[in-house]
Amino acid sequence: MTIDDHKSHLLTLGKFLNQFKLTESVQDSEIPGNDKFFEEFNEKIDSAIHYNGWFNRENIVYSLQQWSKALRPQNLKLWLGEYNLSMTGGKTVGIVMAGNIPLVGFHDFLSVLVSGHRVVIKQSSSDQQLLPVIAAYLMNLDSRYEERIEFTKEKLGDFDAVIATGSDNTARYFEYYFKDKPSIIRKNRNSIAILTGSETTEELEKLSEDIFRYYGLGCRNVSKLYVPENYDFDSFFKAMYEWNPIINQSKYANNYDYNKAVYLMSEFKLLDNGFLILKEDKSFGSPIASIFYETYKDEKELESLLNENKDKIQCIVRKDAENHEVNFGQTQKPQLWDYADNIDTIEFLSRL
Structure with missing residues (x-):
């Protein structure tokens, strides 16, 4: 053939x-x-x-x-x-x-x-x-x-x-x-998004697709945000609002309720809009219905941190994406040449 x-x-x-x-x-x-x-x-x-x-x-x-x-x-x-x-x-x-x-x-x-x-x-x-x-x-x-x-x-x-x-x-x-x-x-692997605070409402709405599509279960779903210090999450939460019907899915709602209860009992500081929990955490993989976030001061230091942890990251999402990064709203629309874990599957198969 x-x-x-x-x-x-x-x-x-x-x-x-x-x-x-x-x-x-x-x-x-x-x-x-x-x-x-x-x-x-x-x-x-x-x-x-x-x-x-x-x-x-x-x-x-x-x-x-x-x-x-x-x-x-x-x-x-x-x-x-x-x-x-x-x-x-x-x-x-x-x-x-x-x-x-x-x-x-x-x-x-x-x-x-x-x-x-x-x-x-x-x-x-x-x-x-x-x-x-x-x-x-x-x-x-x-x-x-x-x-x-x-x-x-x-x-x-x-x-x-x-x-x-x-x-x-x-x-x-x-x-x-x-x-x-x-x-x-x-x-x-998990995917992360880097925000600067200059994102438009439209861009953040596209990011919501990266977060909520497939209920966040895919390795290409964004599960962690990096935001500048003193970032105002109001615009972020407003952009997420169109996905609020997701809480009507029973399995998602059960995860939301359970994770929120665990966080509150542990007295973690949370941000919450009724269907998505934001928690400051250094981990990359957040539970369903929650997103971890971390603040950064210097973009070069952030790049160094991400490079050290590249084996844990599937996609890096940001405005004006470069190289192997991904634009907002595109994580669940990979091209045929976007290989998982950046391992060229065809190259591997051609060498057998």
């Missing part, structure tokens, strides 16, 4: 995913395989919600729409044009997927396929509904995928390399279990 074959299949897959909306999903008769897969996939979206209390149709559709936008001709060209994949392939790559947000392991899945390898997937029990249908859709487009895609509920057995994502605790297990194989082991 050539790289042009893969591009063609992914382009069609992107069009297929684009059909699914929050309210009315409209079937496009010109998209291949719709007669067989459209209704099934639409049902699986609703089914996924019952298997994971953190999933809802809005967030699942949001994820599908971002993938649809990513799988467009220019993006595929920019992504894959950087590599020579003509001599790669033929290996079996295991993927151990997380399940914190919908289709969180999808990029690894695509990377293995376009690299010409065979993939064996062990899904999280929290996110098992969507990817098998996508895999079946690809097989329908080209039967050669049937020999290259496998799902398993057992421990990975016969494989040449592995990509595994989990917590810091599970990562230690992965590192031991997969010690004799080429691997990418992903641990806990």
Whole structure:
């Protein structure tokens, strides 16, 4: 299967995913395989919600729409044009997927396929509904995928390399279990935002998307703010207000109530707007429904601190982002070439 074959299949897959909306999903008769897969996939979206209390149709559709936008001709060209994949392939790559947000392991899945390898997937029990249908859709487009895609509920057995994502605790297990194989082991990471006080209301409203999308469960969600000394949080809280209906989600509300009670019993100083708690804390990972913050005096000292802790940080969000930083509102809209943990997955796979 050539790289042009893969591009063609992914382009069609992107069009297929684009059909699914929050309210009315409209079937496009010109998209291949719709007669067989459209209704099934639409049902699986609703089914996924019952298997994971953190999933809802809005967030699942949001994820599908971002993938649809990513799988467009220019993006595929920019992504894959950087590599020579003509001599790669033929290996079996295991993927151990997380399940914190919908289709969180999808990029690894695509990377293995376009690299010409065979993939064996062990899904999280929290996110098992969507990817098998996508895999079946690809097989329908080209039967050669049937020999290259496998799902398993057992421990990975016969494989040449592995990509595994989990917590810091599970990562230690992965590192031991997969010690004799080429691997990418992903641990806990969190994203941070740097504020200066000069941000507009519109910019802060975009930041709210980085904080609340997927209820803050993703590694690309902002869980920590760095603010200048004497920062006035009034404008920040006003910009967050449009997300106040999130407190109506029972699991989110339970986390909000629990964390607030724990903080108050510990007599921590808090800022609170009724659905989001701000707590001054040096840690990077804040509990659901809360954001940690820390003040800074000197931007150079802050840059040094972040560099020392770069292995704990997924995204750095700020106004006028540079280099590998991210602009407000863009953390949950990664491009195909935005690799998790800044590890080039395609480069890793091409060397097998």
